[in-house]
Amino acid sequence: MDATASSIALNSVRITRCEPRNGSPNASRFQTSVCFHFANGQREYESSQVMKVSMDSDDKRSGALSRSNFFVPCEKRNQGSQTICSAGVCTHNGTVMESISHAAEEKVGVLLLNLGGPETLNDVQPFLFNLFADPDIIRLPRLFRFLQRPLAQLISVIRAPKSREGYAAIGGGSPLRKITNEQAHALKRALEAKNMTANVYVGMRYWYPFTEEAVQQIKRDRITRLVVLPLYPQYSISTTGSSIRVIQNAFKEDAYLSTVPVSVIQSWYQREGYIKSMADLIEKELESFSNPDDVMIFFSAHGVPVSYIANAGDPYKDQMEECIYLIMQELKSRGVNNQHKLAYQSRVGPVEWLKPYTDEVLVELGQKGVKSLLAVPVSFVSEHIETLEEIDMEYRELALESGVENWGRVPALGCTSSFITDLADAVIEALPSATAMSSPRTSSNALDLDPVSYAIKMFFGSILAFLLLLSPKMITAFKNHL
Numbered sequence: 001m002d003a004t005a006s007s008i009a010l011n012s013v014r015i016t017r018c019e020p021r022n023g024s025p026n027a028s029r030f031q032t033s034v035c036f037h038f039a040n041g042q043r044e045y046e047s048s049q050v051m052k053v054s055m056d057s058d059d060k061r062s063g064a065l066s067r068s069n070f071f072v073p074c075e076k077r078n079q080g081s082q083t084i085c086s087a088g089v090c091t092h093n094g095t096v097m098e099s100i101s102h103a104a105e106e107k108v109g110v111l112l113l114n115l116g117g118p119e120t121l122n123d124v125q126p127f128l129f130n131l132f133a134d135p136d137i138i139r140l141p142r143l144f145r146f147l148q149r150p151l152a153q154l155i156s157v158i159r160a161p162k163s164r165e166g167y168a169a170i171g172g173g174s175p176l177r178k179i180t181n182e183q184a185h186a187l188k189r190a191l192e193a194k195n196m197t198a199n200v201y202v203g204m205r206y207w208y209p210f211t212e213e214a215v216q217q218i219k220r221d222r223i224t225r226l227v228v229l230p231l232y233p234q235y236s237i238s239t240t241g242s243s244i245r246v247i248q249n250a251f252k253e254d255a256y257l258s259t260v261p262v263s264v265i266q267s268w269y270q271r272e273g274y275i276k277s278m279a280d281l282i283e284k285e286l287e288s289f290s291n292p293d294d295v296m297i298f299f300s301a302h303g304v305p306v307s308y309i310a311n312a313g314d315p316y317k318d319q320m321e322e323c324i325y326l327i328m329q330e331l332k333s334r335g336v337n338n339q340h341k342l343a344y345q346s347r348v349g350p351v352e353w354l355k356p357y358t359d360e361v362l363v364e365l366g367q368k369g370v371k372s373l374l375a376v377p378v379s380f381v382s383e384h385i386e387t388l389e390e391i392d393m394e395y396r397e398l399a400l401e402s403g404v405e406n407w408g409r410v411p412a413l414g415c416t417s418s419f420i421t422d423l424a425d426a427v428i429e430a431l432p433s434a435t436a437m438s439s440p441r442t443s444s445n446a447l448d449l450d451p452v453s454y455a456i457k458m459f460f461g462s463i464l465a466f467l468l469l470l471s472p473k474m475i476t477a478f479k480n481h482l
Ligand SMILES: C=CC1=C(C)c2cc3[nH]c(cc4nc(cc5[nH]c(cc1n2)c(C)c5CCC(=O)O)C(CCC(=O)O)=C4C)c(C)c3C=C
Pocket: 115, 116, 117, 118, 128, 131, 137, 159, 162, 163, 166, 174, 175, 176, 232, 236, 238, 239, 302, 303, 304, 305, 316, 348, 349, 379, 380, 383, 384, 385, 386
């Protein structure tokens, strides 16, 4: 292939029009390429994305466009297609393709996102306050947004005792920070094994280390290209959506960060590596039952309020159902044909959540005579309160009381090597599509920061919350549902 003719720069990546020697004269290939060179001068990558724009008559109507991504160490590619990368310049079959001018200093970062959890029992109430103060968790109509923080204060105080009991039962705090740090180290090592050096950061939404702190570190480290990887396989407004909003705000407002190319992996439940890793864990755990074929595989996903799906277009339910379908297909291909069921756990508050509810289904299954159940937590990839306390203690007890005799639980993926390797592949595949997040701030943002209106809103909001707190009727109503 000769790289000739037109070439334009796009977000610091060069796009080159290449004419295939023996290909259709009506087809054009556009190759985007960027070279990464690291400080030790040894590790080099060429990332290429080839887009084939076909102008054949059949394809004209549909504007057919096919795309393939590859991201390989230059040494490997050199063997097959004679690409040589050095000092920011890639040559392909003898034709010089300039790479970006600052490629020599490319410094790759990966930001892992998670929810965070209280590390001590004293952290529980302030952690809950941060969670309920998030407009992606308690979705108030715009007109009532000024009540968000007073309401968060109220709900966090009421919820705290129940929540504290749960954290006390699992050792006095959430293991999420420790496990996420371990996953970050494992991912860094997995990337190194694929010849990619990257700084891996952890950003939590509601507790330390906060996402905002991680973003500041990314700025101090002068990262030049970033992949954002939420540790939630499925996208929900309440998890991935909320964390991405924080990142977008931080990046747009900062002169340096707004220029950094960023690629966000929104969801990855459909990745083969993840599906196979989940199937491995399930297959292994089934073997611990004396009658593996009779065990019902019981997927327990974290719930969200129905209004997220019905009114706000949250794709979470669809993605969850597809995810379960893919895992079951994988198991079937291995000859595992067990029955399965999906239900939703962890509902909070008086509104309707996704159904069926885990606790209700467990009772029904027990009463129907199901004797063996294998619980599979499927919304998270680390152990935390909802696996260690809710599933292992509350749901297990409920199932056994309802007639289930054999109970098992699949562990969260944690640092399972096939899973971490797949995350490394996801990062490498995402790098070439990184683009800057910069965009002008909106006038409504500016309004949100006006200190006078903020003070007025806080004043009236606090009075309302205070009145609510004084009302015993109100407290009883909340307590019954939280
Ligand atoms: C009130 C609304 C909540 C929504 C919506 C929600 C969605 C949601 N959460 C997770 C994952 C986690 N949740 C965790 C803790 C947690 N979540 C809520 C509430 C909502 N979650 C509360 C009140 C709490 C605190 C614990 C408790 O009191 O029950 C955690 C951290 C657990 C830990 O070990 O610290 C995770 C992780 C998902 C995946 C999700 C929607 C898809």
